[in-house]
Amino acid sequence: MTTALETTGLGKRYGRDWALRDCSLTVPAGRVAALVGPNGAGKTTLLHLAVGLLRPDAGTVRVLGRSPGDDPDLLSRVGFVAQDTPLYRDFTATDLITMGGRLNRSWDAELARERLGQLRIPLDRRVGKLSGGQRAQVALALALAKRPELLLLDEPVASLDPLARREFMQALMGAVAEHGSTVLLSSHLLGDLERVCDYLIVLQAARVQVLGDVDALLAEHRLLVGPRRADLAGLDVGTVVRESHTDRQTTLLVRTDRPVADPAWTVSDVTLEDLVLAYLADPSVGALPGPGRNGLEVAR
Numbered sequence: 001m002t003t004a005l006e007t008t009g010l011g012k013r014y015g016r017d018w019a020l021r022d023c024s025l026t027v028p029a030g031r032v033a034a035l036v037g038p039n040g041a042g043k044t045t046l047l048h049l050a051v052g053l054l055r056p057d058a059g060t061v062r063v064l065g066r067s068p069g070d071d072p073d074l075l076s077r078v079g080f081v082a083q084d085t086p087l088y089r090d091f092t093a094t095d096l097i098t099m100g101g102r103l104n105r106s107w108d109a110e111l112a113r114e115r116l117g118q119l120r121i122p123l124d125r126r127v128g129k130l131s132g133g134q135r136a137q138v139a140l141a142l143a144l145a146k147r148p149e150l151l152l153l154d155e156p157v158a159s160l161d162p163l164a165r166r167e168f169m170q171a172l173m174g175a176v177a178e179h180g181s182t183v184l185l186s187s188h189l190l191g192d193l194e195r196v197c198d199y200l201i202v203l204q205a206a207r208v209q210v211l212g213d214v215d216a217l218l219a220e221h222r223l224l225v226g227p228r229r230a231d232l233a234g235l236d237v238g239t240v241v242r243e244s245h246t247d248r249q250t251t252l253l254v255r256t257d258r259p260v261a262d263p264a265w266t267v268s269d270v271t272l273e274d275l276v277l278a279y280l281a282d283p284s285v286g287a288l289p290g291p292g293r294n295g296l297e298v299a300r
């Protein structure tokens with residue numbers, strides 16, 4: 001299996017409004033993919049379509065080569081942690097671990113107990129009495145105990161403190177390294193994603209805006225700082241994704257497959273955060289796979 005998730009022209013509508021539209025993407029197996037975008041962009045909708053909680057109104061979604069919703073067996077191979085970690089609040093973690101063992105064919109109860117023990121989360125306290133962050137950790141431990149081939153996480157670290165976020169991300173990386181799982185993780189915390197994700201999906205206004213390998217995307221973008229130049233016509237620095245100007249200075253985030261030769265510009269690498277923020281600031285520009293430079297094409 002080389003592709004964990006594949007969508008083709010996928011769409012979901014609520015009434016007359018599209019929550020997700022013309023969404024065609026793949027997440028290669030074994031990747032840790034970041035799913036980012038502003039509030040209401042369609043991230044949760046995409047994840048719910050992938051686990052069969054929603055049915056498409058257009059197009060198709062394939063998970064591990066199968067169609068979610070039509071294939072109950074698929075659920076045993078996919079872990080999903082929903083945005084609000086909706087666990088049964090009257091049960092203890094021990095109850096949930098036992099229940100998971102009855103509901104799942106391959107279930108590593110010891111892994112879940114060990115993880116929660118290391119995090120000092122009381123196994124015998126009702127989940128409703130745990131903190132939001134502790135509940136998120138219980139939900140992740142249960143999802144990992146399933147030993148899923150694909151793990152889908154909807155803003156799992158939002159309620160965690162900075163140390164716990166780092167630990168959570170490390171646990172994810174551990175699971176990927178150990179079991180070769182694929183992870184698709186939605187989050188607004190770009191700094192956290194930069195450390196662990198090697199694949200990027202940016203959704204904006206229900207559509208895919210940027211898609212691809214993080215290293216390839218970072219290698220193709222540059223930050224240029226130079227004397228103020230408000231008129232960019234005729235400038236040969238690649239595609240300008242974002243421009244900003246002060247009285248004396250112009251800063252550009254550009255996409256180019258060539259070194260910037262003009263000595264007027266100070267050229268530096270971009271971070272994932274620079275790149276995502278630049279694209280989010282201008283919905284009319286995108287970077288999608290296609291027959292363009294380095295397999296990627298700028299859509300304006």
Ligand SMILES: Nc1ncnc2c1ncn2[C@@H]1O[C@H](COP(=O)(O)OP(=O)(O)OP(=O)(O)O)[C@@H](O)[C@H]1O
Binds near residue numbers: 014
């Ligand atoms: N049950 C629903 N009924 C009507 N509209 C909905 C429903 N669920 C989502 N939407 C709309 O679909 C769009 C996409 O929502 P979605 O929850 O997928 O966004 P998101 O990217 O996950 O946002 P956030 O970052 O705020 O969690 C939004 O405009 C939202 O208002």
